[in-house]
Every structure is written in structure tokens, then in C-alpha cells.
Amino acid sequence: MATARVIITLKKTIMDAQGQTVEKALHNLGYTGVSNLRIGKYVEMTVEGRDQERVEEMCRKLLANPIIEDFRIELEE
Amino acid sequence: MATARVIITLKKTIMDAQGQTVEKALHNLGYTGVSNLRIGKYVEMTVEGRDQERVEEMCRKLLANPIIEDFRIELEE
Amino acid sequence: MRMAIEPRMWRELGLSDEEYQRIVEAIGRDPTPTELAMFSVEWSEHCGYPRSRPLLALLPKEGKYTSPVEGGDAGGIEAAPGLTVLFKMESHNHPSQVEPFQGAATGVGGIIRDIFTMGARPIAVLDPLRFGELDQPMARYLFNGVVKGIAFYGNCLGIPTVGGELQFDDAYRGNCLVNVMALGVVRTDKIVSGRGTGVGNPVIIVGNSTGRDGIGGASILASHELAEDDEKRPTVQIGDPFTEKCLIEACLEALETGAIVAMKDMGAAGITCTTCEMSAAGGCGMDVELQKVPRREPGMEPWEILMSESQERMLLVAQKGKEDEVLGIFRKWGLNAVVIGQLTGDGLLRVRDNGEVVAEVEAKKLAEPPVYHLPAEEPAYYRACQAWDPSGLPTPKDMTAVLRDLLSSPNLASPEWVYRQYDHMVQTNTVVLPGGDAAVLRLKGYRQGIGVTADGNGRYCYLDPYLGTQLVLAEACRNLVCVGADPAGVTDCLNFGNPEKPDRFWQFKRSVEGLADACRFFELPVVSGNVSFYNEAADGAIYPTPVLGVVGVLEDVRRHCTAGFKRSGDVILLLGKTRDDLGGTEYLKHVHGLVTGRPPALDLDLERRVQRTCLEAVRAGLCASAHDCSSGGLAVALAECCMWGDTGARVTLPAGETEVRLDARLFGESPSRILISAAPDNAEKIREIAGRHGAPLELLGAVGGDSLTVLADGEPVIAAPVAELKKLWRSAIPRLMEG
Amino acid sequence: MTATAGKLRFGIVVFPGSNCEADTWHAIHDEMDAPVEYVWHEETNLDGYDCVILPGGFSYGDYLRTGAVARFSPVMGAVQEFAAKGGLVLGICNGFQILLEAGLLPGAMLRNAGQKFVCRYLHVRVETTDTPFTREMTKGAVLRIPIAHGEGNYYADPDMLAEMKEHDQIVFRYCTAEGESTPEANPNGSLDNIAGVCNRDRNVLGMMPHPERCTDPILGSADGRLVWESLLEVSRGDS
Numbered sequence A, B: 001m002a003t004a005r006v007i008i009t010l011k012k013t014i015m016d017a018q019g020q021t022v023e024k025a026l027h028n029l030g031y032t033g034v035s036n037l038r039i040g041k042y043v044e045m046t047v048e049g050r051d052q053e054r055v056e057e058m059c060r061k062l063l064a065n066p067i068i069e070d071f072r073i074e075l076e077e
Numbered sequence C: 001m002r003m004a005i006e007p008r009m010w011r012e013l014g015l016s017d018e019e020y021q022r023i024v025e026a027i028g029r030d031p032t033p034t035e036l037a038m039f040s041v042e043w044s045e046h047c048g049y050p051r052s053r054p055l056l057a058l059l060p061k062e063g064k065y066t067s068p069v070e071g072g073d074a075g076g077i078e079a080a081p082g083l084t085v086l087f088k089m090e091s092h093n094h095p096s097q098v099e100p101f102q103g104a105a106t107g108v109g110g111i112i113r114d115i116f117t118m119g120a121r122p123i124a125v126l127d128p129l130r131f132g133e134l135d136q137p138m139a140r141y142l143f144n145g146v147v148k149g150i151a152f153y154g155n156c157l158g159i160p161t162v163g164g165e166l167q168f169d170d171a172y173r174g175n176c177l178v179n180v181m182a183l184g185v186v187r188t189d190k191i192v193s194g195r196g197t198g199v200g201n202p203v204i205i206v207g208n209s210t211g212r213d214g215i216g217g218a219s220i221l222a223s224h225e226l227a228e229d230d231e232k233r234p235t236v237q238i239g240d241p242f243t244e245k246c247l248i249e250a251c252l253e254a255l256e257t258g259a260i261v262a263m264k265d266m267g268a269a270g271i272t273c274t275t276c277e278m279s280a281a282g283g284c285g286m287d288v289e290l291q292k293v294p295r296r297e298p299g300m301e302p303w304e305i306l307m308s309e310s311q312e313r314m315l316l317v318a319q320k321g322k323e324d325e326v327l328g329i330f331r332k333w334g335l336n337a338v339v340i341g342q343l344t345g346d347g348l349l350r351v352r353d354n355g356e357v358v359a360e361v362e363a364k365k366l367a368e369p370p371v372y373h374l375p376a377e378e379p380a381y382y383r384a385c386q387a388w389d390p391s392g393l394p395t396p397k398d399m400t401a402v403l404r405d406l407l408s409s410p411n412l413a414s415p416e417w418v419y420r421q422y423d424h425m426v427q428t429n430t431v432v433l434p435g436g437d438a439a440v441l442r443l444k445g446y447r448q449g450i451g452v453t454a455d456g457n458g459r460y461c462y463l464d465p466y467l468g469t470q471l472v473l474a475e476a477c478r479n480l481v482c483v484g485a486d487p488a489g490v491t492d493c494l495n496f497g498n499p500e501k502p503d504r505f506w507q508f509k510r511s512v513e514g515l516a517d518a519c520r521f522f523e524l525p526v527v528s529g530n531v532s533f534y535n536e537a538a539d540g541a542i543y544p545t546p547v548l549g550v551v552g553v554l555e556d557v558r559r560h561c562t563a564g565f566k567r568s569g570d571v572i573l574l575l576g577k578t579r580d581d582l583g584g585t586e587y588l589k590h591v592h593g594l595v596t597g598r599p600p601a602l603d604l605d606l607e608r609r610v611q612r613t614c615l616e617a618v619r620a621g622l623c624a625s626a627h628d629c630s631s632g633g634l635a636v637a638l639a640e641c642c643m644w645g646d647t648g649a650r651v652t653l654p655a656g657e658t659e660v661r662l663d664a665r666l667f668g669e670s671p672s673r674i675l676i677s678a679a680p681d682n683a684e685k686i687r688e689i690a691g692r693h694g695a696p697l698e699l700l701g702a703v704g705g706d707s708l709t710v711l712a713d714g715e716p717v718i719a720a721p722v723a724e725l726k727k728l729w730r731s732a733i734p735r736l737m738e739g
Numbered sequence D: 001m002t003a004t005a006g007k008l009r010f011g012i013v014v015f016p017g018s019n020c021e022a023d024t025w026h027a028i029h030d031e032m033d034a035p036v037e038y039v040w041h042e043e044t045n046l047d048g049y050d051c052v053i054l055p056g057g058f059s060y061g062d063y064l065r066t067g068a069v070a071r072f073s074p075v076m077g078a079v080q081e082f083a084a085k086g087g088l089v090l091g092i093c094n095g096f097q098i099l100l101e102a103g104l105l106p107g108a109m110l111r112n113a114g115q116k117f118v119c120r121y122l123h124v125r126v127e128t129t130d131t132p133f134t135r136e137m138t139k140g141a142v143l144r145i146p147i148a149h150g151e152g153n154y155y156a157d158p159d160m161l162a163e164m165k166e167h168d169q170i171v172f173r174y175c176t177a178e179g180e181s182t183p184e185a186n187p188n189g190s191l192d193n194i195a196g197v198c199n200r201d202r203n204v205l206g207m208m209p210h211p212e213r214c215t216d217p218i219l220g221s222a223d224g225r226l227v228w229e230s231l232l233e234v235s236r237g238d239s
Ligand SMILES: Nc1ncnc2c1ncn2[C@@H]1O[C@H](COP(=O)(O)OP(=O)(O)O)[C@@H](O)[C@H]1O
Pocket: C127, C128, C129, C161, C162, C163, C164, C165, C166, C415, C418, C419, C433, C434, C435, C436, C437, C438, C439, C454, C455, C479, C630, C631
């Protein structure tokens, strides 16, 4: 048993409207030092065995859309 | 300048319906070994200085809703 | 640093060698790379319609209702005194096949901009959708993503999605069809044009910043290193409905000031298209500075800024001296708004990058692409299908089982799973909700209302594009009269394969001819439309699929009608006649696995008589319900009336149909038929109206009980509890989608 | 609270992404014939209004969480003060979500349990008539009213819920046409079928269903009128 943590973000070149709105809101709240804010998804799950490739496959097939998103995986026993 | 990464997840006591739906979809695709899948939000931003407390404040005020969500922060130069 | 133009470049941009020569002739020299890119998009089928224009000219522009717009982004009809309803349909097929959620979302965004760009407030969206069969995971993935994308965008804008269509067929497996129709209302005297006029007037870009989205083919112009780095140019556009919502409000507010001369939304080829078309339409020139355009990314080249398809942007021309008032409104809504140039009197579109002229062409030349008359050739399958003889087809024994089977097929099942996900009530105008024949919308402040529906039938059009398209128009109009709306205007979205293949072009040609002839017959103008060619996957083209959106007018919106049976004891009447029409039917495909035959014969004159009868009866308040017979035939239509009304019915098939096979009597798709239920006292009055219009009318039975029972020649042929049918019908799509 | 002689004066807050403000305006102005104005989200002064409405929509695109960003807009400070002074505040759908985020009402919204946006007519039961928003209703009455939301799955922790029950703060519950609060009648997974709640002082109400969408029978129901009639009765009571 291992824990997989996956972070899915929009590709850098793709506009992140959500992130921009939140960044603006933080500025309005006085947190003017914040920049480059981007929002993504986080998925945490228990998987059988420590099989990085299998998790990558799940990401490509279901969790992320490779056309617009990148993903990062952390696996831990 | 530092990079702050924030992971926001539903409190453990709250049922994560979205996570369950995705887990079921993975099972249907044949990834039967997956369990305890939970979905959260990921926020990445550049902040001025390495001020953990300030980022926590942003989380409490805007990024997370403490009634239903927990958050974790990673700060890195 | 000027790049030399090589044949490779124009060819990869989709221009032929002859076209390149024409460009050189048109401007009297070799184009710059930027100019070449501009010509390539303006002369593409997508923007310039060089292959379809000659045929589209056949479509009538006028009908019995006033259609006040000429040559705008959308057209419309005057639905109430001084009030125009603008509408248009567009496809977003290819983007949706690649990225269903964003593809569909930006499809909604694009068509909505076409509406408010003319000063109209968007009031409704419809979404005709086509995918492969739902037992395919890919089809489910696309279907789910598309519906989510439409919901995401439309719901956020606060524009109700009030209708649409759903079809699943292997023909769309590799190329789904995502068509979106939008409607808006505007006072007729306030319609805004896209014509740039007034030398010296400022040109303003508003809305989202410009990024490298959707540049696609033009990337051949990139310097080598960039071209390698594909990552830098996302071809998928991302929708930002919140910005679009602000854009709608800001544009409408800016128009109120009276300071706006012209407005144009950015769709394909963004700034190129808008600047060129605005200049050409207004007979003016334009001088714009690209460095003023708000950009999302550093280091964008001129042609990248010009070609970008970043969403949620508009181009405006304001009155000189009033620009600050206009800019202020956009800032209030938190939007970019920047003067990027002004109108000139020389007819030239002059584009500068930091002052340096990177393109200078006569706008008219760009906006006048060549015209091609492509060869058309009857496809080989056509004769064979026409010759099909149904006499060898076995007649099923258990017709109740056939009915159950049809009702649980995704093509006939309840589309509730889809429209529940759409806000279809926001704006509080939706008088008849989705699920029936057509949606009815009130027009606040007016007695009149409108009905709207979208229809298509790829199978009919494949088997006979001329007749098939006419059947689609007839059905759409029939849907409207059922709710009490008089058909008034048409928009089309013509989804076809590669027009350079003569058999595909034949399909297109016959379809447009059929549409033109039927529109003339019904006195309906085609007020707007869209052509989508090249809908082909590796395993062939889609069915030729013209999708029609039709808008009708209710003189008094309170006098509308819905499709479900209402009261026990009401009589059930059938307007029209059933014939031996099995070719191309849902029954033939679903039960016998055949896609062949001639589509049902259409008698336009009979169709008109049936529609006039229904409309008059509904307007007179005589009908408790009205529902047309279409896919699945009379039996399915009866079941739908029962399921919507949560009541049973007992009917007897007309006696005079002895030469018609039983399966055709139940499931055949003869057009020009409408099921009406009415209080027994009203039946005579309806008969009188039918008599006056010369429409056949039969008494079939009565509403009541918990079961649907159909008798033929004294024998019960269908008997089933309505609750059971309803369960099958409602759960079919959720079962496939949610597992 | 100073109700001007005659009718209650309504103010409808407009956030850039609101999309039910015009519907609400139409219901109050044209159907109920009561005075109503729009209040831009940058406004900080709510003097002159008796009832402030936060309408449905997607306030700031509802990116991140519904209502999260709206809560910090300038007008919300004024709404806090207005409510503290006893002014009537009604949050409908997105307005409810904003009131929760702002802490004016207890609890939080989760995504619908079915993971999908849901738009439909359904039934809610009136749980208390002891509010200015429901005084013209009958306890236990069933209203037919539309919903349209993706995040209406109401959540409160057990202590909060107990407290709300103790203070009669649950105003509407989803139910069947017959008035039963069954799981099947719950469209979004809301705790205890909750569709609307008020604060302890009873002058702030949040509800997911849209009363402005059913104020004219041509739209399928006029049950929403009861909310406006209750409010308009307030001013009559005061004058
Ligand atoms: N994709 C969709 N989106 C919204 N509504 C839909 C969709 N597909 C079908 N509907 C609605 O379901 C009802 C039945 O559709 P359909 O079977 O195509 O009707 P008809 O055969 O009368 O044209 C219509 O009210 C239609 O608007």
C-alpha cells in the first residue's frame, strides 16, 4: 500500500481565469505581494504497490487532460 | 521571493462525493486497487518574502473555508 | 527583418498556388508574412465561405415576418412591434472532439458574442448534439464533457439553455457535432452594425487579453525555434464565462450611451477578421497599432497577435471625443479597454508593430475571397438505398417489446439528464420548459412570445439530402405549431464532410437546394447560419447533417400548449395520415439494424394544412395538448404524451390504413402528423378547423387509466403501464452515463 | 429600521457576475408593484433600504468557491452593518452562499452530492413562519419552487445544527409534493434536507430555491409570491 498524491495544473501557456480572479481578490484584500497565482486540482489516494507508471496512466486516462493540463505525482509508502 | 504551494482538502469528517465518483470511475477503468481517493484544490503563487503566517492568513480568509476545509502550506525560496 | 515567402508557407497555411497568385495580383506585390497569414484566414472556408457561398445564395432572405438585418453577425425577425429577436447557430465540432469541456464552453461563448455584438440581450441557448453510440467509452466521455462545458459557460452567464437535440450514431464516432444556437432581443431601431464609419473615429479593443491561443496553422510563420516548441501555442481555447458576463453587461451599457458606432466580436482569426470586416463593410480604412493590444504573454509576434483566437474580446468603433466615456464603462466592469487605432478614409487596413507597418492591404480585397464552384457527384450508395424494398422485412410479434426497446434507446429516451444540468429558467421567461416539442419564451412587456426549436436528422439527409433537409424543416415547424407558435425564421448549421470530394459536395448541394425550396414554400427567411465542412474522421465522413433552428411567434404567449395529456376523458385526435414509411426510421435502425430506404415522403401542401389547423386550434384555446409524431412514430408519440402527463390512454389505430404494415402504422415516421387531445366539447370545433384547411383528422381514443393501450383492427397490439414505460425512458441515459 | 410610509424599499445588490438581479427586480417591481433599486457592489451605503437582497448568479465567476470572493466586496461591509442594525437581508441561491461565506448565516455549502448542476422545479416545506420572510405562509405548507445550482449541499457541524434547531433557524426543507422530507426529495445531499436557514435574530434569510422564478403563474407556479407578500406585510405592520 502506498499513498499517491497528484497535482494537476493547467499548462503554463493556458490562461487560468480562476487563478487571475483569486489573485485580484488577494490584492484587494491587501496582499499585494502575491503574483503568478495558479489554481489546480489535488488528488490523494491509496494505491496497491508503489507503481509510478500505473498512477501516471490513471492521470493520462482520467484524472488529467494532457491537452491542457500537466500533472505531478508523489508516491509514498 | 518565495513560492507558496497550498493544498486545500475537505475535512476528513465530510464525505467527499466528488472523490468517490472519481474512485468509482477508476475502478470501472480497471484500476481496482485504488481506495480512499479524495480531491482537493491546489494553489500555487509567488509571494514576497518567506512569511508562513501571512500565507496562512490568506488561507483562512479567502483560499479555504475553515468550516469544511483544511489546508497545508509549503513555502520554498 | 523580412522573411522571404516560400511556397511551403502558403501551402501550409491552406492556400493553393493559384490563390497565392491572386493575392499577389490583388495587392500588386508579394505579401509580407503577416499579410499572407491574414489572407489565409480571410479566404479560408471558415471565414470567407469560398466553397459554399454560391449555394448559400439560394436561401431566401425574406418571409412573411419582417427580418430587419442585412449582413450582420446574426439575423432575426420582428416578433413584436418594434422588437427583433436575433438568432444564429454555430458549430464547435472539432474543438469539442479534442477537448469536449472547453470546446463546448467556448462554443457557447462565441455564439453569444454574435448576438450581443448587435446590441441584443442574449435570452436563450439551444444545443443540438451528436456523438457516437453511448456504449463506447469515448462517446460517453465526449458527451459528458460537452454537457458539462455548456452548463459551465451558459449557467454562469445567466442565459437559459432551453432546448437542443441529442443523437447517437456510429457516424459521429470520430467527429462529434456540437452546435449551439443563441437568441437575443433588441429594439429594432437599436440594432448595432459591424460597419466602421467616420474617419478619425477611435478603434477600441475590449475584454480579455490576447494570448497565443488557437493560432494553429499559422504557426508555420514562426521562427524556427518557436515552431519546434509546440507547447507555446495551445490550440485549445479556454473559456472564461465570468469575463464574458461582464463583457455582455459592459457592451450593452456602452451602447446605451449612443457613443458606439460599430461593434464586432472576435471569433476565428480574432483581430484580423474584425478589423478587416469592419473596414470592408463600412467602406473605410483602419490604422491600428498592435503594441497597444493588451497581451498575456511577452514576445508575441505581430501575426500571432493578429491571428490569436483568445476568447471574450470585442472590437468597437466609438465616436471621436466620446472614447473616455466608453472606456470608463468597461473599466467599471473590470475589463481591459484600449484605443488601438482609428478609422481612415483610404480603405486600407494598416497594421503597425511599434510604428512599423507590418501589413497594409485594401480591406475589400481581404474580405472578397475567390469563389469556387466545386463538382458534385451522386454517391454510389444513394441509388441502392433508394431501391430498398421493405417487403422482405419481418414484422416483430411483440409490439409492446419494440416500444419498450425504442423508449430505452438513447436516441428516443428522455434527455432530462442533459437539460437538468442547464439553468433553463434564469431570466424568468421560460414558459414552456425543455422536454416538449419546442420551448416557449415570454417577451417581458409584450403580449407576444416566441417558440424555438432545433432539429436535425443525419440519417434522413444521408439517404436523401434534398428530402431529408425538407423533412427536418417540416418537423421543426411542426414542433412550433404544437406549442402555438407561427414559424417565422430559420437559422442553419450545415455540418458536412470534405466539400472537395464530389460525393460530399453533392450532399451539401442537394441539402441546401432542399432547404431553399422548402423555406420558399413556407415563406420563411434563413436569417443566419454557419457552414462546417471537413467533418470527417479516419473512417469516413459524418452523415450530412444540416441542423435547423426555427423561431416562431405566439400572438399571445398565454395561449400556448404543451405536449403531455392533461385530463382523463379528453379525446385523442390525429391530424394527418399514416403511410408505409419505414425508410430511414429509428425503428429500422434500432430494431433491424438497417440504415437504408427512402426517407418518409413529404407532401409540403399537406404539411402546411396540418400545421395551420394545429396552430389555429391551439390559438383558439381548443387543445389540451399537442405533440407531433417524429422519431419512433405514432406509438412513441403516444407514449410520450402519456409519460409527460402521467396518465394512460386507450386508442385505436385508424381503420383506413389497411395497406400499411402494422410496424409502419406504429413506428413508421410519416411526417405531417400531430396528436392532439381536447375536451370532448372542443373536438367538433377542431374538426371544423381541420375541414376548413383540408387536413385529415381521425378520432383515435381517449385519455385515462394507468396504461397505454393501442388497438389495431380490434386487437390490442400494445399494452403497458405508463409508469413502467416512464421508468425505462427516464433511466436509459443516466444508466449509461452513471453506471 | 425605518420603513418609509407605505411599501418596503428593496435594494438588490449587483455583483459583476450576478445574473438573477433583473429577475428579482422584475418580480418585485412589476409583479409586486413595490419600490426597488439596484445597488452596485462597490456601494458602501445602504441607507434608505428596508430589505437588501443578494441575488442569484456567479458573483465573481464563483471561481475558487461560490461566494468566497464576493464576500470581500465593498458592499458586504455595509450589508454586515445593515444586518447588525436589524435590516432585512435575503440571500437567494448565490446570495445564500455569500451570506454563509460572510458568516452572516451558519454553515457552509458543498458541491451537490450528485456532482452536477441541478435545475428543476421541486417542493419545499415551510418550517417556521416566525420570520419576516415567511409570516404570510402556513407552517408545514408545501411550496412548488425552482432550484438551479451546482453547490447547494448545505453543511453544518452537529453542534451548529443542534443550535439552529433549538433556535428554530431552519426555514425551508426539501420535501415531496406531499410534504415528506425523504432522501429522494433532497436534490443535492443537503444536511437534513435543509433548503433555507435564518440567523438567530431572524432578519437574515438564505435560501437555495428561487422565489423570483415563480412569482407569475405563467412560469408554472406563483408560490414565490408568498415571500414577497410576507416582506411587504412587514412594512404594513410597521406603519
Ligand atoms: N441537448 C439538449 N439540450 C437541451 N435540451 C434538449 C437536448 N436534447 C433534447 N432536449 C429537449 O428535449 C426535448 C425533446 O427533444 P427531441 O426529441 O429532439 O424533440 P423533437 O423530436 O420534438 O424535436 C426538447 O424539448 C428538446 O429541447
